[in-house]
Amino acid sequence: MSINESLPEPLNPLGIDGIEFVEYATREPLRFGAVLEMLGFALVARHRSREVLLYRQGGMNVIVNADAAVTGEPAPPALMALALRVRDASYAYRHTVDLGAWPIPTRAGAMELNIPGIHAVGESIIYFVDRYQDFSIYDVDFKFLPGADHHPPALAGLHFFGVVQAIGAGRTDEWLDFYGHLLGFRPLPEGQYFGILPKGMLLESPCKKFYLQLIEPPPGSEDIVWDEEWLRLGLGAPDVLAATRLLRERGVVFVDRESLHTSEKGALTQFYLDGVAFEFVHSHLVQP
Amino acid sequence: MNLDHFGMDTITLAGPLEAKLRAVRAAGFTQIMLMARDLVGHPDGFDAAVRAVKASGLRVTGFQVMRDYEGLTGTLHNYKVDVVKSMLKMAQAVGAPMLLVCSSSMPHATGERERIVKDLQALAMLALPLNIRIGYEALSWGRHVNLYPQSWEIVAQADRVNLGVVIDSFHILANRSTLDEIDEIDARKIILVQLSDFMWERIEGPEQRIETARHLRVFPGEGVHSAELADLVRRLDRIGYRGDYSFEVMNDDYQNMPLETAAARARASAKWVTDQVLRRSLPVREQRPAFDHRTGGASTIARPGLS
Numbered sequence: 001m002s003i004n005e006s007l008p009e010p011l012n013p014l015g016i017d018g019i020e021f022v023e024y025a026t027r028e029p030l031r032f033g034a035v036l037e038m039l040g041f042a043l044v045a046r047h048r049s050r051e052v053l054l055y056r057q058g059g060m061n062v063i064v065n066a067d068a069a070v071t072g073e074p075a076p077p078a079l080m081a082l083a084l085r086v087r088d089a090s091y092a093y094r095h096t097v098d099l100g101a102w103p104i105p106t107r108a109g110a111m112e113l114n115i116p117g118i119h120a121v122g123e124s125i126i127y128f129v130d131r132y133q134d135f136s137i138y139d140v141d142f143k144f145l146p147g148a149d150h151h152p153p154a155l156a157g158l159h160f161f162g163v164v165q166a167i168g169a170g171r172t173d174e175w176l177d178f179y180g181h182l183l184g185f186r187p188l189p190e191g192q193y194f195g196i197l198p199k200g201m202l203l204e205s206p207c208k209k210f211y212l213q214l215i216e217p218p219p220g221s222e223d224i225v226w227d228e229e230w231l232r233l234g235l236g237a238p239d240v241l242a243a244t245r246l247l248r249e250r251g252v253v254f255v256d257r258e259s260l261h262t263s264e265k266g267a268l269t270q271f272y273l274d275g276v277a278f279e280f281v282h283s284h285l286v287q288p
Numbered sequence: 289m290n291l292d293h294f295g296m297d298t299i300t301l302a303g304p305l306e307a308k309l310r311a312v313r314a315a316g317f318t319q320i321m322l323m324a325r326d327l328v329g330h331p332d333g334f335d336a337a338v339r340a341v342k343a344s345g346l347r348v349t350g351f352q353v354m355r356d357y358e359g360l361t362g363t364l365h366n367y368k369v370d371v372v373k374s375m376l377k378m379a380q381a382v383g384a385p386m387l388l389v390c391s392s393s394m395p396h397a398t399g400e401r402e403r404i405v406k407d408l409q410a411l412a413m414l415a416l417p418l419n420i421r422i423g424y425e426a427l428s429w430g431r432h433v434n435l436y437p438q439s440w441e442i443v444a445q446a447d448r449v450n451l452g453v454v455i456d457s458f459h460i461l462a463n464r465s466t467l468d469e470i471d472e473i474d475a476r477k478i479i480l481v482q483l484s485d486f487m488w489e490r491i492e493g494p495e496q497r498i499e500t501a502r503h504l505r506v507f508p509g510e511g512v513h514s515a516e517l518a519d520l521v522r523r524l525d526r527i528g529y530r531g532d533y534s535f536e537v538m539n540d541d542y543q544n545m546p547l548e549t550a551a552a553r554a555r556a557s558a559k560w561v562t563d564q565v566l567r568r569s570l571p572v573r574e575q576r577p578a579f580d581h582r583t584g585g586a587s588t589i590a591r592p593g594l595s
Binding site for chain 1: 373409410411412413414416417419448449450
């Protein structure tokens with residue numbers, strides 16, 4: 001019997017292989033871009049026809065979407081899309097829609113790449129990208145800035161670690177169904193967690209390259225607004241203290257109070273632009 | 289008597305939505321089950337209907353009804369998926385926590401269990417981001433699924449957190465189903481219980497079931513199956529069901545009554561139901577310490593077979 005024959009059914013039916021990019025929607029791309037640059041990202045390309053920018057550091061791509069059609073009322077930059085690398089984007093799309101995901105309307109205009117996607121929490125979107133090895137999706141829609149380093153190195157080994165999602169009270173099991181049945185995420189064993197913030201429920205991607213954290217409203221918070229949405233991006237660092245030291249030098253301000261302060265386990269930035277924060281987590285993940 | 293877990297159904301009452309909402313509220317009810325056409329058919333449009341519901345202060349029990357959804361293939365399946373998406377969006381807009389889905393009566397629908405399970409799983413997934421639960425009900429004239437134990441088996445097999453069964457007393461009585469299998473159901477997976485009765489002992493054939501169901505239902509306590517209804521409610525209470533009871537009473541005569549009169553009958557019926565549970569449960573309740581504010585008696589965790 002070969003090793004393959006003894007394996008159970010595939011735990012990663014979509015062939016998920018990490019995060020290709022995350023996308024923020026904002027009406028203030030310049031101010032938000034400045035925050036990203038402080039965090040070590042560099043602007044590398046602009047969309048050919050829309051007000052959309054590509055920031056990069058190391059293996060991380062961050063799209064800043066200032067297309068007016070995307071945002072409504074003035075609001076802090078919102079984490080609105082997560083693009084997953086998959087084996088076959090078209091299959092991933094059909095498979096998840098068959099299972100009950102809501103497909104997004106096709107948004108690509110003339111001569112633009114159509115990236116299939118499904119709706120996730122609230123207004124957010126999960127895209128499927130399969131051309132990430134020999135061919136870059138950015139080559140189609142984006143113009144790289146002349147003279148810019150297309151692959152700026154990561155600061156202090158920073159890499160995508162995961163996304164924190166706020167969910168309604170008592171909704172953990174339902175969102176486990178969502179990420180588990182659609183995408184093959186699995187809950188981490190109880191007691192295993194990362195970072196310094198409320199634990200919630202941690203889900204591991206089937207490729208084991210990133211995490212989702214589901215957080216119900218804390219007890220006694222009936223009066224606060226707790227919409228279901230992606231709250232913030234988590235960045236992994238092999239050495240959080242070294243990373244935060246470098247970031248402080250660049251002007252990043254971290255939350256530092258008795259109940260929540262920077263440690264070797266993790267750190268949280270202050271809110272920028274009235275509501276966007278970034279979490280840093282001690283990470284065992286290898287930087288791509 | 290506590291009315292908080294009983295609701296009326298817009299289907300019972302005649303007239304415009306606002307008048308229905310006022311009558312239900314005035315009768316002391318705090319919740320209402322909404323029929324899609326009551327909102328879609330609002331003279332000022334769907335959004336105005338949503339505003340009326342929200343302004344009424346009534347809690348929405350749920351939204352109905354999705355018919356002939358499961359067991360289809362190809363174009364017909366895709367069409368039904370579109371229909372159910374529209375229902376889900378309406379349910380979300382009006383703040384309904386659940387969508388009622390009746391088992392299919394369509395001749396084109398397959399009875400293949402795997403297909404039905406898969407279709408309900410997909411529906412539960414569609415409803416999940418919208419924070420809506422799916423309640424699957426065995427229609428007594430359903431083509432392949434027409435008994436409540438079948439709907440429970442399917443829901444159990446589908447195994448989705450936001451998918452459960454809806455128990456409708458009419459269909460159980462119409463099919464003369466035994467109530468023993470109620471004890472097999474996980475009470476947490478009962479999304480809603482709909483109560484109604486009718487005026488004659490037996491119903492012969494699906495046509496008569498449909499006719500009676502749509503025109504001649506009465507409130508619990510008014511019909512000829514009071515003993516069975518009381519038994520059903522007591523069994524549900526005993527297995528630990530603590531969710532809502534909705535009066536799904538479609539009756540042409542009630543459509544010709546002042547709304548206040550029909551609502552008063554509903555209120556009397558709620559008292560009748562509460563009395564049935566209280567009266568028969570007393571010996572058991574003495575063993576239980578906690579006070580249940582809904583039934584006005586002691587309760588908490590009921591164990592199957594305890595009484």
